[in-house]
Amino acid sequence: MEDFLIGTTLLFTSPAGVGIFIGGLIGGLVFGAIPGLSTLTLAAVLLPFTAWMSAEYAIMLYGVIYVSGVYGGAITAILFNIPGSVENAPTAFDGYAMTRKGEASKAIGYAVTCSAIGGTLSAILMMIATEPLADFAISTFGPVEITALIFFGLTVVAGVGSRSLCKGWLSLGLGLMIGTIGSDPVGGIPRYTFGTLYLAGGIGFIPLILGLFAVSEVLLQAQKILKGTYKAPSISVKFPAAAEFWAMRWVVVRSTIIGWFSGILPGVGATLAAFLSYNEAVRWSKTPEKFGTGIPEGVVAPETANNAATGAAMIPLLALGLPGGALTAMMIGVFNVHDMEIGPLIMIEAHDLVWILFASMFWASLAILLLGVIESKGIVHLLRIPFTLLAPAILIFSTIGAYALRDNIFDVYSMLIAGVAGYFLRRSDYSVPAIVMGVILGQIGENSLAQALTMLDDSFIGFFTEPISGVLCTAALLTILVGIIRRYRQFSLVK
Amino acid sequence: MLAESSTDHNKNTRWESIFWIVFLLILLWLSNDFDKPLRYFPLGAAFWPKVVISFMAIATAILFASTFITRIEVENTQNSHLEETPKDLAGVGWRTFAIFITPLIWALIMHKVGFLLTTPFFIIFFTRFMGVTNWRVLLSYTVLFYSTIVFVFYKLIFTPLPMGAGDFHTVTGELMALIQ
Numbered sequence: 001m002e003d004f005l006i007g008t009t010l011l012f013t014s015p016a017g018v019g020i021f022i023g024g025l026i027g028g029l030v031f032g033a034i035p036g037l038s039t040l041t042l043a044a045v046l047l048p049f050t051a052w053m054s055a056e057y058a059i060m061l062y063g064v065i066y067v068s069g070v071y072g073g074a075i076t077a078i079l080f081n082i083p084g085s086v087e088n089a090p091t092a093f094d095g096y097a098m099t100r101k102g103e104a105s106k107a108i109g110y111a112v113t114c115s116a117i118g119g120t121l122s123a124i125l126m127m128i129a130t131e132p133l134a135d136f137a138i139s140t141f142g143p144v145e146i147t148a149l150i151f152f153g154l155t156v157v158a159g160v161g162s163r164s165l166c167k168g169w170l171s172l173g174l175g176l177m178i179g180t181i182g183s184d185p186v187g188g189i190p191r192y193t194f195g196t197l198y199l200a201g202g203i204g205f206i207p208l209i210l211g212l213f214a215v216s217e218v219l220l221q222a223q224k225i226l227k228g229t230y231k232a233p234s235i236s237v238k239f240p241a242a243a244e245f246w247a248m249r250w251v252v253v254r255s256t257i258i259g260w261f262s263g264i265l266p267g268v269g270a271t272l273a274a275f276l277s278y279n280e281a282v283r284w285s286k287t288p289e290k291f292g293t294g295i296p297e298g299v300v301a302p303e304t305a306n307n308a309a310t311g312a313a314m315i316p317l318l319a320l321g322l323p324g325g326a327l328t329a330m331m332i333g334v335f336n337v338h339d340m341e342i343g344p345l346i347m348i349e350a351h352d353l354v355w356i357l358f359a360s361m362f363w364a365s366l367a368i369l370l371l372g373v374i375e376s377k378g379i380v381h382l383l384r385i386p387f388t389l390l391a392p393a394i395l396i397f398s399t400i401g402a403y404a405l406r407d408n409i410f411d412v413y414s415m416l417i418a419g420v421a422g423y424f425l426r427r428s429d430y431s432v433p434a435i436v437m438g439v440i441l442g443q444i445g446e447n448s449l450a451q452a453l454t455m456l457d458d459s460f461i462g463f464f465t466e467p468i469s470g471v472l473c474t475a476a477l478l479t480i481l482v483g484i485i486r487r488y489r490q491f492s493l494v495k
Numbered sequence: 496m497l498a499e500s501s502t503d504h505n506k507n508t509r510w511e512s513i514f515w516i517v518f519l520l521i522l523l524w525l526s527n528d529f530d531k532p533l534r535y536f537p538l539g540a541a542f543w544p545k546v547v548i549s550f551m552a553i554a555t556a557i558l559f560a561s562t563f564i565t566r567i568e569v570e571n572t573q574n575s576h577l578e579e580t581p582k583d584l585a586g587v588g589w590r591t592f593a594i595f596i597t598p599l600i601w602a603l604i605m606h607k608v609g610f611l612l613t614t615p616f617f618i619i620f621f622t623r624f625m626g627v628t629n630w631r632v633l634l635s636y637t638v639l640f641y642s643t644i645v646f647v648f649y650k651l652i653f654t655p656l657p658m659g660a661g662d663f664h665t666v667t668g669e670l671m672a673l674i675q
Binding site: 388396399413 | 511522554558595617625648652655656
């Protein structure tokens, strides 16, 4: 507690500290909300300038950007079906559907509050138990367990966003296949690249997500406008009531745990956290068929989890020097710029610095709540703009987002192709969320699977003999079985 | 009526199943290019794609088989966004085609001519195809939105955007220097 107070005092006693904190907060929110111009762009642009800042302010700035950026991406996901970054993609599944139902403000309210709760709880846990938990997570969760965890996560994906289980499976399979394009994770062998350099690096997540969500949405709505069946979403500035939040308590608790645990695992981070916790929300729901149609749990789960992952990601970073993602890797750069090395000794050698980081992330999570409450009342009025004017803006922002990330026009082409494909797939009742989850989880999963099989001498039995992976794999198989039985019961067969 | 729509649905699903079968066969054939054991991973680079192809083949077989079972789906009114998805392109005409093709043409031209020079035309044409017919609204929206984009992405955050080729590259470069 004393350390936390010292960290807070060091943070807020100078005008420069407060200025950098607010600048980082707003910068993270804005950059997180603009697709392609993710917080990574902001962090990369700012990295050279950190050399002129004191180490405390530099690392605090990155902590604040990280926290606020993860939340920022939810706004555009909810309002326009444009996820600001990959970890906000599951938020769009139900968030945008809520907007279409006239509940945009409510969706933003859920997103902001749960982001703040997830982030704050995660920051508290980070302060209490950095070192022992990092040791436990990293020594217990190897490639075998991560593969089992992803398999477990994938088993509920097929049920989201499609009325047909087969079409859900096919959508998931399509996503997994898209994820195989590029170099294979073991030998770097090119797969389905047709000899092109562009495909050798795989299809970018951001162009794919922008195409499947934003572009296909523009095409679908445009068609409705032309047919005269378009209905503009009604606007309400209703924040969720306390009782509604209370009803979400178990989703929040579960998602915080998932987010926090995913955040600790190196190379996994907020993206897996958001997708897994969305999947778990589906799995534990009494009405899983409602996911994808605009229900609060679909917003609460990913937003709690991706923010919970931010604090947890600091644990392996600080305790072991293992970054959980690109932004945390950049933080290593910030430490290096100031001649410090991250690792077990950092808690002793730069004690105050670490506590400034903890305190800044804690306060940033709370500040998001304040900013978000104000934002949720105002930003929904953007929906008053007629869709006929909004559509070119969505396409232009998506194009900028797709291009600016890698400076590559082929990303724009990929986005447009994904958009047209997404339009036809959605018309035929295929699940876009399942495709996106297939791509993301498939790429992480294949990498872990290859490592796990090498460890297990290419034997699949090993997945069931290891205790944690055994439980996860059995639960995954049971989930598939239960899913089939549930769907079967939804149909009455006619002789 | 129900029987008729069920027949149409089954017919569409069968065509979709055929599409998936052909698609999977192509993927399987293409996977032969990299189907070799690796030094540290004897199952090879094609192992995972083949697992996914098999999984999709099973799903396709079930999807195809399901068209031979007459069934009545239990009412699922909750799935509202699926209900409202347009099912056909009939009666829409050239404007739908224009809406589909304009972003692609813009992307192709943008690569040669640059973002700065092509975007105003894209905004005008696309907004027009979306149904805005009042030229005053069209032009004022284009000017306002284009200026905002230029200010934010070229002046404030220096985002790298396509500059075009040849003379267009030079013109864009000069315009950017002027803006910045």
